[in-house]
Amino acid sequence: MVQDISILVGGKAGDGINSASAVIAQLLNQLGYYTYIYFDYPSLIRGGHNFAIIRGSDTPIGVHKTTVDFVLALNQDTIANHKMRFKETTLTIFNSDVVKAEGQGISVNGVLKTENAPVIMGNSAIIGAFAKAAGIPWDIIIKVFPAYIPKGTEINLRVARRAFDQVTPVYPVESIGSRRLCLITGNEAIGLGLIAGGLSAYVSYPMTPSSSLLHFLAENAQRFGITVVHPENEIAVILMALGFSYAGERVAVGTSGGGFCLMTEGVSLAGMAEIPVVLVVSQRTGPSTGLPTYTAQSDLHFIVNAGQGEFPRFVVAPGDTREAYYWSAVAMDVAWRYQVPAFILADKTLSEGTFSLDPADLPELSLGEPIDWDGKPPYRRYAETGSGVSPLAFPGTNGAVVKVNSYAHDEFGITTEDSGVVTQMTRKRMRKAALLAEAMETFSTVSTDGPANAGTALVCWGSVQGACREVARELGLRLIKPVVLSPFPELLLNRTLQGVRRLIAVEENSTGQLAALLRFHGITVDAMVLHYDGRPITPDILMDRLREVGV
Amino acid sequence: MTGRQLVTSAQNTWCPGCGNFTIQHTLKTVLAGMEQEGTRLDDVVLVSGIGCHAKIADYLNINSFYAIHGRAIPVASGIKLANRELKVICCVGDGDVYAEGLDHLIFAAKRNIDITVIVHDNRVYGLTTGQYTPTSPLGFKGKSTPMGTMEYPLNPLELMLASGATYIARGYTKKMDLLKTLIRGAIDHRGFSFIDVLQICATFLNLTDHYNTHTRDLPAYDRSDALLACEKIREWDYNSGAPIALGLFYQRKAPTFDEQLQHKSLPKTERLLRTREFLATRQ
Ligand SMILES: Cc1ncc(C[n+]2csc(CCOP(=O)(O)OP(=O)(O)O)c2C)c(N)n1
Ligand SMILES: [Mg+2]
Numbered sequence: 116m117v118q119d120i121s122i123l124v125g126g127k128a129g130d131g132i133n134s135a136s137a138v139i140a141q142l143l144n145q146l147g148y149y150t151y152i153y154f155d156y157p158s159l160i161r162g163g164h165n166f167a168i169i170r171g172s173d174t175p176i177g178v179h180k181t182t183v184d185f186v187l188a189l190n191q192d193t194i195a196n197h198k199m200r201f202k203e204t205t206l207t208i209f210n211s212d213v214v215k216a217e218g219q220g221i222s223v224n225g226v227l228k229t230e231n232a233p234v235i236m237g238n239s240a241i242i243g244a245f246a247k248a249a250g251i252p253w254d255i256i257i258k259v260f261p262a263y264i265p266k267g268t269e270i271n272l273r274v275a276r277r278a279f280d281q282v283t284p285v286y287p288v289e290s291i292g293s294r295r296l297c298l299i300t301g302n303e304a305i306g307l308g309l310i311a312g313g314l315s316a317y318v319s320y321p322m323t324p325s326s327s328l329l330h331f332l333a334e335n336a337q338r339f340g341i342t343v344v345h346p347e348n349e350i351a352v353i354l355m356a357l358g359f360s361y362a363g364e365r366v367a368v369g370t371s372g373g374g375f376c377l378m379t380e381g382v383s384l385a386g387m388a389e390i391p392v393v394l395v396v397s398q399r400t401g402p403s404t405g406l407p408t409y410t411a412q413s414d415l416h417f418i419v420n421a422g423q424g425e426f427p428r429f430v431v432a433p434g435d436t437r438e439a440y441y442w443s444a445v446a447m448d449v450a451w452r453y454q455v456p457a458f459i460l461a462d463k464t465l466s467e468g469t470f471s472l473d474p475a476d477l478p479e480l481s482l483g484e485p486i487d488w489d490g491k492p493p494y495r496r497y498a499e500t501g502s503g504v505s506p507l508a509f510p511g512t513n514g515a516v517v518k519v520n521s522y523a524h525d526e527f528g529i530t531t532e533d534s535g536v537v538t539q540m541t542r543k544r545m546r547k548a549a550l551l552a553e554a555m556e557t558f559s560t561v562s563t564d565g566p567a568n569a570g571t572a573l574v575c576w577g578s579v580q581g582a583c584r585e586v587a588r589e590l591g592l593r594l595i596k597p598v599v600l601s602p603f604p605e606l607l608l609n610r611t612l613q614g615v616r617r618l619i620a621v622e623e624n625s626t627g628q629l630a631a632l633l634r635f636h637g638i639t640v641d642a643m644v645l646h647y648d649g650r651p652i653t654p655d656i657l658m659d660r661l662r663e664v665g666v
Numbered sequence: 667m668t669g670r671q672l673v674t675s676a677q678n679t680w681c682p683g684c685g686n687f688t689i690q691h692t693l694k695t696v697l698a699g700m701e702q703e704g705t706r707l708d709d710v711v712l713v714s715g716i717g718c719h720a721k722i723a724d725y726l727n728i729n730s731f732y733a734i735h736g737r738a739i740p741v742a743s744g745i746k747l748a749n750r751e752l753k754v755i756c757c758v759g760d761g762d763v764y765a766e767g768l769d770h771l772i773f774a775a776k777r778n779i780d781i782t783v784i785v786h787d788n789r790v791y792g793l794t795t796g797q798y799t800p801t802s803p804l805g806f807k808g809k810s811t812p813m814g815t816m817e818y819p820l821n822p823l824e825l826m827l828a829s830g831a832t833y834i835a836r837g838y839t840k841k842m843d844l845l846k847t848l849i850r851g852a853i854d855h856r857g858f859s860f861i862d863v864l865q866i867c868a869t870f871l872n873l874t875d876h877y878n879t880h881t882r883d884l885p886a887y888d889r890s891d892a893l894l895a896c897e898k899i900r901e902w903d904y905n906s907g908a909p910i911a912l913g914l915f916y917q918r919k920a921p922t923f924d925e926q927l928q929h930k931s932l933p934k935t936e937r938l939l940r941t942r943e944f945l946a947t948r949q
Contacts, residue, residue, distance in 0.1 A: 144949075262947065297948040307941040313934055316748065339940055340932030342747060347773040351740040354733065354770075358713075358744020361731055362752065366744075384734050474945050510711045510729035510745070510752055518723070520732040521716070529676045529724050530732070 118148070118173040118291050121180055122245065123200055125166035126189030128159055131238035134263065135187075136167030138242050140298055140469060141259045142251055143171035147292030151581070152469035153179040153651065158323070158407040164192040173291055177435045177470055177581025181655050184286065185249065187241045188214045189223075206285050208244045210237065219248060219282050226277045236274045239264070243275030243282075250287030253279065297472045301465035301578075302328035304436035304472065305395055306335075308443025309367050311480060313451075314393075316342040318356045319369040320349050323407045324463040325397040328369045349374040353381030353392070360390045361519055363509035365447055367393035372401050372414050379421045382456050386426025388519040389497065389505070389544070391450035391457075391485075393443075398462040400649040409649030410463035412577055413624040415632065418458050419601050425541075427548030429457040430601035434562075434580035436470040438598060441478045445558070448482040453504060453551045460600070462623070464578040464651045488515060495526040499539070503546030552602035560599035561607045569593040570616040571666060574640065576600065576629050578651065583621050585654040590666065597629075605636045617641050619664060623652060670707050672697060676724040685865025688839035689757070689786055690722050696850050697728065710753045713742040715767065717759035717793045718867075719786035736766025739774045742781045746924050750780075753853055760787040764800035764822060775829035775858050777923035782852040782859045785822065788867035789904075796870035803905050806871075819904040826860045827896055827916060833859035834895070834916040838881050839866070840874070844912055851914060857922050864910070877910065884913035892916065 122139055126132050133154055140150040148171030156165040168179040183200045186193060188209040194216050211220030221244050223237045230236075239260075246256055256275060264271045299307070306328050309317070319329040333343040342364075346355055352368050359366040370378065375396050385392050398414045400406035418430055429449045433439040443459055450457035488494055488508035494515035498505045505526075508515040518528030523540060525531045562580070565572075565587035572593035575583045580596050587594040595611050597604055612618070620630040620640040627643045634640075642664040646652040652660075672694045680686045701707050710728050714720035716735035723732040733741045738756045746754045763771050763785055774781065790808065791797040798808040798815045801822065805814035826834050833855040837845040845863065852859035864881075866872050887894050895916035902908045932940070 295949050297945040299945070299948050307944065310937050310941050313937070315929075315931060316744075318744070335944070336929065338944070339937055340930055342927060342929045344747065344927070346740065346743075347769050350737065351743075351770055351773070354737045354740035355744035355747075357733075358731070358741040358746075359748040360744075361741070362711075362745045362748035364748040380734055381737070388731075472945070474942065509749075511709055511749055513706075513708055515708065515729075516727055517729045518732070519730070520723070521734050522732060524732075527674075528730070528732075529674060530721075 118171070120171045120288055121183040122169045122185040122187065123166060123183040123193065123197060124169070124187040124241065125164060125193030125197070126238070127161070128156060128163045128165050129161045130165065130189045131235060132165040132167050132189070135238040135242055136169050137298070137469065138259055138263045139169045139245065141263060142246060142255055143169065143288070144296055144298055144471065145255045145259060146171070146251070146288060146290040147294050148172060149175045149296065149471045150298060150469070151176045151179065151471070154467055156408050164190065164196060166193060166197070171288070175471065176585070177468070177578065178585065178651060178653060181653050185245060187245055188216060189237065189241060190214065206248060208241065208248055208282065210241065219244065221278050221281050226274055230270060230273045230277060232270050232274050236267070236271055239271040239274040240278040243278035246275070247279045247282040248285045250284040297474060298469050299436055299472055300327065300467055300469050301436055301439050301461055302397070302467065303331050304439035305443045305459055305461065306331050308440040309393065309447055310339050310341070311440070312444035312447030312482065313365045314341055314367055314447060315364045316344070316359045316366040317369070318344045318346065318352045318359070318366065320345060320352050320374055322371045322374045324399055324466040325369040325371050325395060327467060328395060349377035350381065353378040356392050357381060357385055357390050360392050361510070365451065367395060367447070369395040369397070371397050371399050372417070373404065375421070383422030383424055383426070384521050385456045386422060386428065386544070387424065387521055389454040390519060391454050393446050393450050393457045393459065395459045395461065397466040398460070406649040408463065410651055411624060411647065411649065412462055412579065412622050413628065413647070415460070415576070415600065415628040418460050419632070426544055427453065427455050427551055428601055429453070429455060429551065429599070430460055431458070431599050432460040432577040433465065433598065434578050434596065435465070436472045437476065439465060440472070441480070442598065444480050444482065449551065451485040452483050453547050454507070455547065455551065460577065462578050468578070488512070490514070496528040497524060497526045497540065497543070499526060499543065502550050503543045504550065548602065555599055555602055555604065556606065558599070560597065560604040561611050562596045562598055563611060564588070564594040565592050567593065568614065570614065571619065572612070572615040572617070573619050573621050574629065574633070575621040579621055579623055582652050582654045582657045586657045586661065590661070592666070600632070603632065603636055608638060612638065619644060619661065619666065621652070621657065623647060670701065670727065672727050674725055674727045678725060679721065680718060681868045683868035684718070685788060685839035685867070686719055686722065686786060688842060688845070689784065689863060689865065690725060692842055692845045692849060694726065696846055696853065699850070700853070709751055710755065711745055712755050712757060713738045713745065714757045715759060715762035717762050717791070719757055719759040719762070722757045736762050737770065739763070739767060739770035739783065743774055743779050746779055746781050747927060750924050750928070754781045755853065756781060756783045758783060758785055759792070760785055760789060760801050761791040761799040764820065772825070772829045775826055775831035775860065778830060778832055778857045778920050779923040780856055780858070783861070784849065784852070785862045786865055787862050788865045788871060789873070790867050790871040792867050792870060801904050802871070821899065821903050822862050823899040823915060824896070827892065827899060831860045832857035832918050832920050833914070835861045835914045836912050837861055837863045838877055838912050839863060840878065841881065841912060848914060855917065857920055880907070881910045881912050884911045884915065889914055889916055890918045
């Protein structure tokens, strides 16, 4: 039997829905499930309606389902706004002080009053009630609470226990094994991957959905021995990062589309001056301010093309925490080995979604070393080499005059308008592009799933892989996903596409940006499923949409 | 490296009589002096924006980051935060730093980051052939304002005082000895140092006569007294015919951003270990 359970928890902003969902996911983790959390919230601080869908499964998952098995309601909206999520068997547990519903009500106020606990602990009552209804043993709650609710653990436990005792078990969620995975968000995975890749400074200006990466690294700056700076705007962010890099520190920046608009001049500078830098860009619904807290995949062309002039760049779009960790480390490595800007293109679904990560399953990192100067003066920052990559030296090095330049420059980094030198330096940069493309051939730049001999294939990128994988497995389709988008893995894609008779692109944008990129590289898609309401496409919606295109 | 040849072989393209020559010569003299006193010039970095002034990055044979228009200061800040041993000097233009990149100037002063900013203030956009800048006098007829500007200039020193700069000075390219003292003082000062250097633009705004007749030395007063400094700073508003005081207006000691943000760097392997430790807390 397939083990698959979904829990919707909803309330007002400020009700602690996010932390409740983290605890519930961890409870499922302790029962041996793979978990995933989708967190949905409007762009405001208090009020409104927040909800999370926590899903547990016996296979790895990266998306929620529309319907759920449990509804935990801290406000009436959780019932009213989610009609489509209810099945006949859905059990509702609700705060009877403010919610009218069928199911098991508990008076959260009553519980809090008896335990003399503050209002913010109301979510612990709902967790306790859920645990009992789902037949989760009390000792698992005792194990999970201290890590997730370090402040006032005792009193939160008492609140949970009182609610626990008021409910009867209805729908036991069985333990399915002893596997315990790590529950982290996409942004945390990116942060950890960057650190594994040698990150020593992170510079960022807050912008959802990248902000939680800034917060995570700032909070853990000492633990990881890194510097975290939040300057006056994104222009300062990218330029400050280039300063760090010029001085020899491995640096990354983080933002979303709007902030990245301000960085483009700096990105072009990095391309011209050959300064390594990693940019984490997490997409949200656009254009402009758009839907700040909702998802999209509409910045692919922007990222692949941003910045005036031509220069090589690396762009990777991880689809889950495992890929986010691994490819973030690789992006840092690539930036430094080839002295190019390297992008990690994420989206809200990945950045703020929580996924199960198996540390034992992380690919081995085989990172290279940048080429250092041999110490023989005079140092030429842009020295001609066969590969196009010039040896690095940093200011402060004995005998090295390190000159970088945004103007067209000669080998020493001095401005030139000489046609010969300009041609030579352009070729040098383009040789790096070829070298990088060649190096990427040894990486798994395209991921696949589903039966290898299926004639119909879905092609997608980024976090949409969660829904695509489930549907591909269920319908017996092949799934093909380019993870690296620049340099475009044309060779490997063509090889992977052998035997495919029908190719369907699935993307969270309204124009089919990957499909256009594929076309540019001579690969035609036969149909597109495009989804652009700010919400991640779920397997059931995708299934319906595929039927419409004749699958 | 000692006794370094301080000028590169790059061909100099400043107009004859340009104030940039004086600033470059003065900076060269200061650097040579520092080298004689034992400073490794390998530890000096020059950061520039874009404009006529910025060509100094090509001309001086020291580490340089020839950045983009208006953005020298964030680059310099990143360099300083990455390596506190480095002495970081920004050569910026008045269009560059008071228009395009004003935000960075204010914030660097506010943070009191230990860098030196030398503004080549010719009060005009030189390289783009003569448009008004934030310090051009009211009514200045540039190519983009043929009828004359309708904006009063801003007083950058006053702005710097309000922003938290801890070393504020004004120089003039025809007073080289003073300029030398000011630049050396700025480099030695621990904290954010700012010098507005009045320089003529030989082609688009030649104020030589006005500066020669109106500049004078600042009198003696307690340089750490912000109120007194403010009074002196406000004597000339970059517009009136008032006397133009030159010298160090203000200086005080304060903690710097870079010393407060010092981080303990960890070896690679240790960092990797810590990512694994972190993952375990979520298991
Ligand atoms: C983003 C951007 N905008 C405009 C320009 C064009 N530009 C180059 S130099 C300059 C003005 C230079 O004036 P200033 O900073 O006063 O330097 P000066 O030439 O007077 O030394 C401008 C507008 C540019 N290079 N980049
Ligand atoms: Mg100027």
